[in-house]
Amino acid sequence: MIRFLPYLLIGVRLIITFFSLLDALDGSVGSWFVPVFCLAVFLDVIDGMVARRLGVATQSVRSADSVTDFIMVVVYLVIAWLIHRSQIVPYLDLIISLFGFTLLSFVLATLKFGRLPPYHTNSADSGESIH
Numbered sequence: 001m002i003r004f005l006p007y008l009l010i011g012v013r014l015i016i017t018f019f020s021l022l023d024a025l026d027g028s029v030g031s032w033f034v035p036v037f038c039l040a041v042f043l044d045v046i047d048g049m050v051a052r053r054l055g056v057a058t059q060s061v062r063s064a065d066s067v068t069d070f071i072m073v074v075v076y077l078v079i080a081w082l083i084h085r086s087q088i089v090p091y092l093d094l095i096i097s098l099f100g101f102t103l104l105s106f107v108l109a110t111l112k113f114g115r116l117p118p119y120h121t122n123s124a125d126s127g128e129s130i131h
Contacts, residue, residue: 006051006057009046029083077095
């Protein structure tokens with residue numbers, strides 16, 4: 001059962017992201033938004049460490065984490081657009097370019113390696129070595 005803990009942490013991040021989007025659909029967010037967003041970020045930091053400590057840091061876990069990271073980025077960009085559209089418009093070309101390059105890198109890595117790239121694995125490893 002404990003072997004599924006990394007998947008549980010990833011799933012909680014997806015649930016938080018979904019409810020964050022629902023909260024922002026009216027153009028504002030509730031007082032719980034920032035603490036719950038911080039929780040999602042914290043879970044993103046520790047899910048890889050937990051997987052490595054439990055010896056279950058498989059390609060499947062890394063792929064699920066990377067896909068969830070991408071979904072979170074897209075959803076929180078949409079949330080930012082819904083809430084702060086006027087402040088974002090001047091930077092829209094840059095944001096679209098960055099999103100496009102990220103998507104392109106996912107496509108190229110999938111074509112070359114047959115799987116999505118776990119971009120932050122090395123930084124997570126270095127963060128874990130601090131402990």
